Amino acid sequence: MxxxxxxxxxxxxxxxxxxxxxxxxxxxxxxxxxxxxxxxxxxxxxxxxxxxxxxxxxxxxxxxxxxxxxxxxxxxxxxxxxxxxxxxxxxxxxxxxxxxxxxxxxxxxxxxxxxxxxxxxxxxxxxxxxxxxxxxxxxxxxxxxxxxxxxxxxxxxxxxxxxxxxxxxHNPVPPRPEPSAEVIKRTEELWGAPPGARILTVGTMKAMKNHPLLLRAFAELDRPEARLMFVGDGSGRNELLSLARELGVADRVILVGFHPDPTPFYQTADVFALSSDYEGFGNVIVEAMACGTPVVATDCPSGPGEILDSGSYGRLVPVGNSTALASAIAVTLDEPAPKELLQSRAEDFHPAKAARAYLHLLGL
Missing domain, CATH: 3.40.50.2000 (Glycogen Phosphorylase B;)
Incomplete structure (x- = not known):
């Protein structure tokens, strides 16, 4: 009915x-x-x-x-x-x-x-x-x-x-269509050259995401060839650009703005990093895992610890600690989690499962 x-x-x-x-x-x-x-x-x-x-x-x-x-x-x-x-x-x-x-x-x-x-x-x-x-x-x-x-x-x-x-x-995170070779090529070009470690974050640039923490962690990372990309936009954009210049990493930081489907960015990244002070769930973590991209996240309230099963599927670090975040990113670059493991975990958050739970609650 x-x-x-x-x-x-x-x-x-x-x-x-x-x-x-x-x-x-x-x-x-x-x-x-x-x-x-x-x-x-x-x-x-x-x-x-x-x-x-x-x-x-x-x-x-x-x-x-x-x-x-x-x-x-x-x-x-x-x-x-x-x-x-x-x-x-x-x-x-x-x-x-x-x-x-x-x-x-x-x-x-x-x-x-x-x-x-x-x-x-x-x-x-x-x-x-x-x-x-x-x-x-x-x-x-x-x-x-x-x-x-x-x-x-x-x-x-x-x-x-x-x-x-x-x-x-738990929030539904649907599987996204596989990007075309042309889309992947254009995304690769956005990362720039020379090739090096690619660190990605996705999210609105607002205070709760604590993107300045990720910038500081990136500056501490002993990877001079690495790039850090922000997918998203918001009121914190100018502050991030200013801090990147202050930290001396502006030439290795890429801001590409909002994209409704960030799949090609996940697929071309080596690590996805979430630096939030707090979350509700953290959809972007599941999106990254669905693409097989290893994850590092702050163990903030609430969501990342549940998604990553207390660290079984990705590294969790204390909130606000840039040194711990930089260290976890470095270790993850050297020892990434198996792609198949991450993708298997992402399947637990398929939209059909969440929708069935909502409809059951409503008696429909």
């Missing part, structure tokens, strides 16, 4: 949560359901791709405080069977709007980040507001998902709900 599933997001920027929900949407559609994206603002790098496959509703609501009334009107008009909301405060607004709309649909909320870490410096009043809103909103939701055990534990603590009120469903 087909059901109408609406997915509520702030927008479709090139972030991990947005990509996850697009991948889930494709699996829901494959299972025979009608999927519609509901955006506070219809914008972002992933919007054109989404429009090729799904209807998109623009609520034209830039501020979260205006969202409840707009969402109530949407629910009364479109009457979906399921509303999936990702990322606080949408995860507390959606259940409330669902109740107030008079239209009874199932509401599933999914948190994609460790909120305690994300909002650590926002002050006591903000923390109190977040706790109160989650305590109410999460209790009104029909289903609650954390994309890692760490995220679920954090959300349970904030909302004062038991951990078993949440279902851990």
């Amino acid at each position: 087909s059901h109408k599933i609406s997915i509520l997001l702030p927008n479709l920027c090139g972030g991990g949560a947005e990509r996850v929900n697009i991948d889930l949407a494709h699996e829901f559609a494959t299972a025979g359901h009608d999927v519609e994206f509901v955006l506070m603002q219809a914008q972002g790098e992933l919007l054109p791709e989404t429009l090729l496959s799904f209807d998109v509703v623009d609520l034209a609501t830039p501020r979260a405080r205006s969202l409840p009334l707009t969402l109530i009107r949407y629910l009364r008009r479109r009457r979906p069977d399921v509303l999936i909301a990702a990322m606080w405060p949408l995860t507390v607004i959606a259940p409330l709007a669902g109740r107030l709309s008079g239209h009874r649909c199932k509401v599933l909320v999914s948190e994609h980040c460790n909120l305690t870490s994300q909002y650590r410096n926002w002050g006591r009043m903000h923390r109190a507001m977040m706790r109160a809103s989650m305590a109410l909103g999460f209790r009104l939701a029909d289903c609650r998902v954390g994309v890692s055990a760490g995220v679920a534990e954090d959300a349970a603590t904030i909302s004062r709900l038991p951990f078993d009120a949440f279902k851990v469903v």
Whole structure:
């Protein structure tokens, strides 16, 4: 039986949560359901791709405080069977709007980040507001998902709900099409010459990713022929360029901007490095492993340790320690994990598995 599933997001920027929900949407559609994206603002790098496959509703609501009334009107008009909301405060607004709309649909909320870490410096009043809103909103939701055990534990603590009120469903990471020889050739050219060790990171340039830490680790790495490539864009770009010049490595650092499919970059890299202070899950780690690219990551809350099984599939280093990160990169370059092992682990995060878990929770 087909059901109408609406997915509520702030927008479709090139972030991990947005990509996850697009991948889930494709699996829901494959299972025979009608999927519609509901955006506070219809914008972002992933919007054109989404429009090729799904209807998109623009609520034209830039501020979260205006969202409840707009969402109530949407629910009364479109009457979906399921509303999936990702990322606080949408995860507390959606259940409330669902109740107030008079239209009874199932509401599933999914948190994609460790909120305690994300909002650590926002002050006591903000923390109190977040706790109160989650305590109410999460209790009104029909289903609650954390994309890692760490995220679920954090959300349970904030909302004062038991951990078993949440279902851990790891993010889906789909297999990507094999890049053509021409695409690989163009990517090889971006790395530049002479040939040397290639270190890659992928992600939005924002504070939580701590890209300056990776730059410092790269500067400490005793590999004068090595290159470091950043795939992604964001507000931290100029700071990175300035730091690269200060550290004397600007001529070996490559910033290529946002790419919707970074597969050719993973496939041409020797090591993938994640330097985050915190994560929700870390999709990029799985993407790298799916390409057989060895991984080094900070053991941050929450996700990398779960994906890498406490270091069984890649090296984990303390958060904020550039020397440990440089050492782990060097060892990984010399002793890379077997490609087959990494690709086998990546298969554990196939989108079909995650989608089945979501649909089971919803009773569909």
